[in-house]
Amino acid sequence: MGSHGASGAPSQDAFFACEAYTILMKLEKKKVIVLGKVGIIVSLIILIFAFILPWYPSTGVTAGSCTAEAKICPDGSAVGRTGPDCTFDRCPNEQITFAITNGVSDVPKASTAEGLVVTCTADARSCPDGSFSLRLPPDCNFAPCE
Known part of the structure; x- marks a missing residue:
């Protein structure tokens, strides 16, 4: 029987299929138009940032x-x-100052007039000639470089 009825006219199924196809084609066109508009908007945003960012002050x-x-x-x-x-x-x-942690057995000591013993810390300072100077009592200042 195909798509024609007994009278030779198109059947209702064929009519609805044709209408459905027409509706789908309209929706597809709208979808393409919407996607096209979104693409244009995204492209414009990218172009705006591409031209504005070089002028934006940096820190x-x-x-x-x-x-x-x-x-x-x-x-x-x-x-x-x-x-x-x-x-x-x-x-x-x-001049670099650092603490000597090994190899120092005798730290300079001195007695004050009051009988107090002054013990200086065991750190050394490098001198420009490569030698070292230690802290000396009674004020524990570094000895001058020679």
Whole structure:
């Protein structure tokens, strides 16, 4: 019998199938139009950011960059911050003080006029010539470098 009835006219099923197809085609066109509009809006947003971001002021600090501070050294020179933790560089001719933990059996001692015994800490300071100076009583200041 096909899609025609006994009278030769299209059946109701064929009519509904045709209507369903027409509705689906209209929905598909609307879907394409909506997706097209969304695509245009997204493209415009991307273009706006692409043109605005280069003009937007930055903070100037990036990962791994240090602030532009300076430390004035005893000799009058200045050093800046450096390294991953942005610590100050060492000053030129800087004397390093450190504690001696092994190999020191006798720490300098002195008695005061009142009979008190002064014991200085067992730390040393490096001198420019590579030698070391210890703290000396009674005031426990470092001995001068020679």
